[in-house]
Structure formats: structure tokens, C-alpha cells
Amino acid sequence: MKVSRNLTYSMLLLLPAVVLLVAFTYYPTVATIIDSFFSTPRGRRPARFVGLANYETMLADPVFRKAIVNNMIYAAVIIPCSMGLALAMALLVNARIAGRGFVRLAYFTPTVLPMIAVANIWMFFYAPDYGLIDQVLGHFGRGGNNWLGNPDTALWAIIVITVWKCAGFFMIFYLAALQQIPPSLLEAAEMEGATYWQQLRRVILPLLMPTTLFISVNAVIEAFRLVDHIIAMTRGGPDNSTQLLLHYIYQVAFGFWDTAYAATLSVVLLAILALIALVQFGYADRRIFYR
Amino acid sequence: MSRLSVRSLVKTWDETRAVDGVSFATEAREFVALLGPSGCGKSTTLRLIAGLEAATEGSVEIDGLDVTNLPPASRRISMVFQSYALFPHLNVADNILFGLSVRGVKRAEQKQRLDRIVPLLGLSSLLDRRPSQLSGGQQQRVALGRALIAEAPVCLLDEPLSNLDAKLRAEMRNEIRSLQQRLGLTMLFVTHDQTEAMSMADRVVLLRDGKVEQFATPSDLYTKPNSVFVAQFIGTPPMNILDATLLGPAWDRLPKNTLVGVRPEHIRFADRGIAATVVSMEYFGADSVVSCRIADKPVLVRVPGQPGFAGGETVHLSWPQEAQHLFDQHSGKRRDPIPDQRLAPALEFVQP
Numbered sequence: 001m002k003v004s005r006n007l008t009y010s011m012l013l014l015l016p017a018v019v020l021l022v023a024f025t026y027y028p029t030v031a032t033i034i035d036s037f038f039s040t041p042r043g044r045r046p047a048r049f050v051g052l053a054n055y056e057t058m059l060a061d062p063v064f065r066k067a068i069v070n071n072m073i074y075a076a077v078i079i080p081c082s083m084g085l086a087l088a089m090a091l092l093v094n095a096r097i098a099g100r101g102f103v104r105l106a107y108f109t110p111t112v113l114p115m116i117a118v119a120n121i122w123m124f125f126y127a128p129d130y131g132l133i134d135q136v137l138g139h140f141g142r143g144g145n146n147w148l149g150n151p152d153t154a155l156w157a158i159i160v161i162t163v164w165k166c167a168g169f170f171m172i173f174y175l176a177a178l179q180q181i182p183p184s185l186l187e188a189a190e191m192e193g194a195t196y197w198q199q200l201r202r203v204i205l206p207l208l209m210p211t212t213l214f215i216s217v218n219a220v221i222e223a224f225r226l227v228d229h230i231i232a233m234t235r236g237g238p239d240n241s242t243q244l245l246l247h248y249i250y251q252v253a254f255g256f257w258d259t260a261y262a263a264t265l266s267v268v269l270l271a272i273l274a275l276i277a278l279v280q281f282g283y284a285d286r287r288i289f290y291r
Numbered sequence: 292m293s294r295l296s297v298r299s300l301v302k303t304w305d306e307t308r309a310v311d312g313v314s315f316a317t318e319a320r321e322f323v324a325l326l327g328p329s330g331c332g333k334s335t336t337l338r339l340i341a342g343l344e345a346a347t348e349g350s351v352e353i354d355g356l357d358v359t360n361l362p363p364a365s366r367r368i369s370m371v372f373q374s375y376a377l378f379p380h381l382n383v384a385d386n387i388l389f390g391l392s393v394r395g396v397k398r399a400e401q402k403q404r405l406d407r408i409v410p411l412l413g414l415s416s417l418l419d420r421r422p423s424q425l426s427g428g429q430q431q432r433v434a435l436g437r438a439l440i441a442e443a444p445v446c447l448l449d450e451p452l453s454n455l456d457a458k459l460r461a462e463m464r465n466e467i468r469s470l471q472q473r474l475g476l477t478m479l480f481v482t483h484d485q486t487e488a489m490s491m492a493d494r495v496v497l498l499r500d501g502k503v504e505q506f507a508t509p510s511d512l513y514t515k516p517n518s519v520f521v522a523q524f525i526g527t528p529p530m531n532i533l534d535a536t537l538l539g540p541a542w543d544r545l546p547k548n549t550l551v552g553v554r555p556e557h558i559r560f561a562d563r564g565i566a567a568t569v570v571s572m573e574y575f576g577a578d579s580v581v582s583c584r585i586a587d588k589p590v591l592v593r594v595p596g597q598p599g600f601a602g603g604e605t606v607h608l609s610w611p612q613e614a615q616h617l618f619d620q621h622s623g624k625r626r627d628p629i630p631d632q633r634l635a636p637a638l639e640f641v642q643p
Contacts, residue, residue, distance in 0.1 A: 187343050188376035192390030192441070193364035202393065206380040 021216035029270070034264035035134040047260065054264040056239055064265065066240045067248040070155055074162070074244060075223035081164045082222075083215055086170035087208075091200075093171070094178045104175070122161050123148075148234055152242035158242050166222050170215045177211035178204070213284050220276050224269060245269050293367075293444035293477045294319050300349035302335055304564045309335045310348070311501035317479065317494070322471050324488035325481045327498035332371075333380040333481045336498070337447050340479065341370050353445060366445075368436035373450040375430045377422040377437075384440070387436040394622060408440045411470065428459045435467070439474065446471075448480045452487060452569050464491055489513070498522055515616075519623040522552050528580055528591045531553050532618070537586050538565055548620035551565070555580060555593035557614035565611035577582050583608065 034251055036045040058064050093104045110118065124133045126147040134143045140236065147157040189199045207211075227247040230236060236243040236251065246269065251261035293351070296316035302309045310332040317323045318571055325333040338344045340351050342363035351358045351366075358366045369390075377386050384405060385392075391401045409415050412432040422430055431451060451467065452460045468491050471478045482488050488495045489509040497504045497512065505517040516522035516530070523529040535542040535549040542551065556578075567583040567590060574597050581592045581600060592608065600606065617626045 182374065182376065184376040185374045185378060186375050187363075188370070188372055188394075188437075189378075189389070190343070190394060191341060191363045191368070191370045191436070194389075194393040198393045202389070203378060209380075 009180070032263045032266050032270070035260055036267045038260055040258050042261040050260075054261055057261065058264055058268070063243060063248060067243040067245045070241070071245045073155065073225065074159060075160050075220065078162050078166065078223045079216065079219040081159075082166040082170055083212070083219055085163065085167040086128055086215065087174050089167065089171045090174035090178055091204075094175055107168045107171050109168065110165045111172075115165070115228035116232050118161065118165060119229040122157075122229070123233055126157055148240060149237050154241045156236055156239060158230060158234070162222070162226055165226070165229075166219065170219065173211055173215055174208065175207050181207050213280065216284075217277060217280055220280070221273065224273060239251055245272075294352075295445050295477055295479060296352045297336070297340065298350045298352070300336065300339055300351065301347045302332075302339055302344060302464055303347045308501050310339060310346075313496075313498070313501070313503055314349075314487065315496050315503060317477055320472075320475050320477055322468065322478045322480065322491060322493045324492035324495045325479060326485060326488040326495050326524075327483065327499060327504075331498040332501040333483075333498050334449055335501075337370075337449055337479065337481050341368055341447055342366050350451045366425070367443045368447060369432075369443040370443045370447040371434045371438045371449065371451050373453060375422075375434040375454075377433055379422050381470045382419050382421055383414060383425070383433050383436075385524070386422065386433055387414075387440055389437060390441050404440050404442075408436050411439075411473075412436050415531070423503055427455050428463065430453065431463060439476075445477045445479070445604055448478065449485070450481055451480070452484075460487075467491070485527075489525070515625070516552075516627050519550060519552070519618045522618070526554060528555050530591070530616070531590045532556070533585065533588060534591065534620070537588060545617065546626075549626065550618040550620050550623075552616035552618060553610050555591040555616055557610045558590070558592040558608050559610065560594065560598070561607050561609040564607035569602055569604045569606055569609050571602060572598070572600060 035047075037049060037051060039050045039053075041047040083274075089107050093100050093107065097103070113121075126133055128146040128149070129138075132146075133143055133147070137143050137145065146151070147153050185201055185203055185207075189203050194202065224246055227244050227250070229245060230242055231250070232248045235241045236247050245265065249262050249265045249269065252258050252265060270290060294317060298314050300310055300313045313332070313336055315323075327333045327334060335344065339346050342358070342361065346359055350357055352358065353367060378389065381389065384478070387408065388401050388405060391404065396404075408614075409418065412435060413431055414429070414436060417425065417429060422433065425433065431454075434451075438448075448467070452463055455463060464487060467478075467480075470476075480492065482486075489512070492509060494506065494508050495512055496506045497521055505512060505521050507517075511519060512525050516525065519532055523532065530552045531554070533553070535545045535551050538551060542549075546552075565585055569584045570582045570584055570589070572582070575579045578593055578595050579592060579597050581598065583590045583592060583606065585628045590608065618624065619626050
């Protein structure tokens with residue numbers, strides 16, 4: 001059989017991408033799903049098929065349930081807060097204000113900093129008594145808080161950092177989208193008597209919807225993915241109050257070395273993310289106007 | 292019944308004076324064109340009137356009410372943007388109703404006014420479409436509809452026809468003109484196209500470098516241009532401007548430093564007259580434009596039909612004295628002939 005030269009070339013050109021995708025995305029995904037039905041191989045005991053046993057363990061695992069609840073709170077706060085803050089900051093730096101180049105840079109800085117460095121800066125902010133926040137509060141007689149050490153406040157302290165980290169990144173997308181809106185549209189709205197809030201609600205926000213969808217998908221991913229600062233700051237503690245799903249997977253896989261159980265947890269994470277993405281694209285896509 | 296008047300309007304950005312003391316006043320229900328080459332400040336003038344830019348000096352009045360410091364929405368002015376500025380996420384009906392809806396007009400009245408305006412613009416079958424599903428001409432109509440439904444007494448249009456093709460442009464020209472008359476609006480219309488201004492407007496404000504060069508009816512602009520600039524800006528091909536000293540002894544009686552302007556269609560080929568050399572010819576069907584040279588200075592002559600001249604041929608040109616415009620060489624301003632200096636001998640010489 002004669003293979004056309006065109007086909008050969010196209011296959012060769014696709015090869016690098018295919019190799020990378022298969023090696024780092026598709027194979028690990030499939031392998032994870034398969035592993036979740038097997039036991040963890042230990043020493044001379046190879047992995048054996050255990051059916052849904054890992055899933056049964058998971059459902060009975062209180063740490064897993066705690067992680068899921070924490071992660072839901074984490075996502076439910078971070079997604080709207082970081083997006084709202086990003087939009088507000090973008091509207092601000094898109095306006096004609098003095099030194100807006102500097103302000104844009106300032107907002108974007110958290111995104112550029114490595115999460116480990118960020119975590120250490122915030123460790124200092126949150127430190128009891130001598131930390132920045134406590135020192136300020138101390139002047140009002142409200143010092144002595146151990147923000148990260150108290151199970152009631154630890155998750156919220158982590159949430160604040162994540163919002164701070166994400167908002168600047170999302171702002172860039174909103175800013176780019178805002179600059180795509182022709183000024184004449186807003187002038188026309190102004191001529192027609194629209195107040196600033198009416199312009200925002202009736203013109204700017206609808207035109208930002210495609211960007212909002214994109215950012216919301218990213219925000220969901222970040223809400224499940226961003227755990228670096230937990231590793232650096234609390235390791236899920238105290239008493240699993242900052243335990244998030246991905247961090248738990250990390251602990252189970254590389255701390256307790258229970259790879260099969262980690263695979264099972266990963267499958268759940270994957271399923272959650274896939275479900276959210278389906279809803280977002282399937283539902284929102286139909287209602288969004290693309291230029 | 293609204294008069295728009297603009298008094299010594301100035302807009303400066305740093306060092307540049309984009310609008311430099313523009314004054315004019317329209318009558319009620321008048322259609323006025325703001326005409327000028329690009330960069331003359333005509334769009335800026337319009338934006339100052341609309342309130343989209345703040346004037347550095349001067350005032351804008353509507354019906355005697357000073358609106359200079361009012362926000363755009365309170366000026367009782369509507370505007371059609373050059374790019375139409377339609378809201379891409381709204382359908383035609385919602386685009387037209389945008390202003391009424393943000394102003395909180397009741398739904399029943401919105402519908403009533405929509406039903407009144409839509410047939411005028413021929414948009415009845417398109418109300419559910421998005422702007423991206425409309426042709427340029429249809430988008431233009433929607434933009435007009437959005438401006439007209441507000442029933443503001445003054446309507447501003449910024450180069451409304453520049454994005455349309457030639458055929459559509461001619462169509463919309465008539466349509467806008469007839470809408471303006473039917474609705475009794477005062478319209479101010481920015482254009483760089485002299486044909487558009489001449490054919491549509493009751494009066495034309497001709498701007499140059501931020502200043503009003505002439506404010507007159509189209510026929511006055513054509514027959515009594517205030518300056519060399521106006522004479523050459525209006526009319527295609529533009530008016531011939533010649534140094535009087537080139538034309539021979541009969542023009543010696545004119546004051547020094549006089550330029551003589553003659554429109555191409557007023558020049559005739561004659562047996563006697565000013566000697567010229569034919570350079571080339573352009574044939575347009577109904578007429579032809581012959582380019583000649585009088586002592587190295589180009590002169591265009593428009594004649595009916597297709598004259599049979601050969602390049603390099605020597606011809607004689609003449610024109611009636613009343614078709615002749617005189618301008619000052621230094622200021623470029625029109626110089627009306629002083630009665631006792633009328634060119635009696637020249638007349639005999641020019642008209643065979």
C-alpha cells in the first residue's frame with residue numbers, strides 16, 4: 001500500500017504533541033482509573049483487583065468527607081469573590097486614573113510571585129502577636145489571634161490568600177476584554193441617558209460574558225488545584241480544618257504511600273471537575289453572546 | 292422647533308487647537324452639514340455639541356438654553372455614530388428601545404413608539420435580528436432608529452454614510468433627508484464628502500483647521516466662495532486658480548496680487564482668447580475634462596461630449612466675466628471687484 005507523502009508528514013508533525021498528550025494526560029488518566037480498582041502493591045505483594053473496595057473505604061473516610069466539605073466552602077467563596085474583585089479592579093484600572101500603569105502592576109504582582117514565597121509572606125501576616133494583622137489589631141485591643149492555628153479561622157485565612165492570588169490574574173483577562181469594547185458603545189449608551197450602573201449592567205457585563213465564562217472555568221480549576229500554600233502553611237491542619245481534596249490526595253499518595261487510594265480520590269476529583277465543566281459549557285454557552 | 296447655536300467654541304488638547312473659535316447658528320428644522328477635510332475639527336465640534344467632550348471655551352445653546360455644562364443625556368440631543376455603535380448583544384428592537392428603557396419609559400409606550408418608528412425605517416421584519424446579522428445599510432437604519440425614537444429635537448450624525456457602498460449611500464442620502472423633513476428635526480451632519488454636503492444640506496459649515504471658513508447655502512458656497520480654499524474644496528474638478536499676471540495685458544487693471552478663479556465648466560474653447568496647450572483629456576461620458584497649461588500653470592476645462600484635441604495642440608480659452616472670481620493672493624480671501632475697476636476691456640477680449 002502506498003502511503004501518501006502528505007499523510008506521512010502530517011503524522012510526523014503531529015507526533016510530538018501526541019506523545020506529550022498521551023504520556024502526560026491520557027495515559028495517567030486511564031492508569032489512575034484502572035489503579036483505583038486495584039490494591040496498593042507493597043513489597044512482594046503485587047496489586048490485585050479489589051473492585052469497589054477503595055471507593056467503599058473512601059465513603060467511610062471522615063478525612064475525605066471533611067476535605068470535600070472544606071473544598072466546597074473553599075470553591076464557593078473563592079470563585080465569586082476572586083471574580084468580583086477581578087472585575088472591580090479591571091474596571092478601576094481601565095478608567096482614566098492617575099498612575100494606572102503602576103496600579104495594574106501592583107494588582108498583577110500576586111500572580112507573578114511563586115506560591116511558596118507568597119505563603120511565607122502571609123505566614124508573617126498571620127503570625128500571632130508579632131504578625132502584621134495582629135499588630136494592627138493589637139492597637140485596638142484585639143490582638144492575640146492565631147489565625148492559622150485556630151480550626152475556626154484557618155480555612156478562611158487560606159481563602160483570603162487564594163482570592164488575593166487569583167484576583168490579579170483574572171483581572172488581566174477582564175482588563176483585556178474591557179479594552180475590546182469600543183468606546184463608542186458606551187458613548188452611545190451615555191447619549192441615550194444610561195447612568196454608569198446601567199451602562200455596566202446593560203452593556204459592559206453582557207459583553208464581558210464570554211470572558212466571565214472563561215474565567216469561571218479557570219476559577220473552578222484554581223479552587224481545586226491551588227494547594228501549594230496549604231503544603232507550606234498548614235499541611236491540612238489543624239485537625240484537618242484546611243484539608244482540601246487535592247492536598248489530601250498528595251498526602252495519601254506521597255505521605256502514606258497508598259497509591260491505590262490516592263488514585264481513587266483522584267478519580268473523584270476528576271469527576272467533580274468534569275461535571276462542573278460540562279454544566280458550565282453546556283448551560284452557559286447557550287446563553288452567552290459571542291461577538 | 293429647535294435652534295442649535297454654537298458660540299466661539301474652542302477645544303484644545305495640550306498645544307493643538309482642534310476647534311478654534313467655531314460659531315454658527317441653525318434655524319429650526321434645518322439640515323446643516325459640517326464639512327471639511329480630515330483633521331479640520333468637524334467631528335470634535337460634533338462631540339462638543341453632543342457633550343461627549345468638554346469645551347475649553349465657548350458655549351452651545353439649544354433653543355436659547357445654554358447646555359454647555361449639561362451631561363449628554365440632558366441636552367435633548369440624539370446622535371448617530373460613524374461606526375453606528377449598535378449594542379452587539381441586543382436585537383434590533385432592544386437596540387432601538389435602549390434609550391427609552393434606561394429612562395424608564397413604560398413598556399406600552401415603548402411598544403407604541405417602536406411601532407411608529409420601525410415602518411419609517413423599513414425594519415419591521417428585522418426586529419429579532421442581532422446587529423451582526425444585518426447589512427451595513429440595515430445597521431445604519433437601526434442606528435437612525437435608536438436616535439429618532441428618543442424624539443429629541445436635535446439629531447447629530449457623525450459621517451453616517453461613510454461605511455456604505457456608493458449605491459447604498461445615494462439611497463440613504465435621500466432617506467435621511469426625507470426623514471429629517473417629515474419629522475421636522477434639526478439635523479447636524481458631519482461629512483468629508485462635499486457631494487454629500489451639497490446635495491443634502493440646507494446650509495453647510497465649511498471648516499478648515501478648526502475655524503469656520505464659510506457658512507452658507509450650497510449654492511452660495513459654489514457661486515460665491517469666500518476664499519481660495521472654499522473655491523477649491525467645493526466642486527469636482529476644483530476651481531482653476533490663476534495668477535492674474537499670467538493672463539495678459541487685459542488683466543493689468545486688477546489690483547496687484549490678485550488671483551483669478553474660474554470653474555472648469557465656465558471655460559470655453561474659442562478662436563481668440565488666452566493661449567493654452569492641451570496636455571491630456573479625460574472622458575466621462577456626458578462631458579470631458581481637458582487639462583491644459585497656460586504658461587506651465589495647469590488649467591482644467593470641462594466641455595460637453597468628447598472634443599477631438601490632440602496632446603500638445605494650442606488652443607484659446609475664454610470665459611464670461613461674471614464667471615470669474617477674484618481672490619487676494621496673500622490672504623486667499625475673496626475680493627469683490629470694485630465697480631470702477633470692472634474689466635470692461637477684458638470682457639470684450641474674453642468673450643469673442
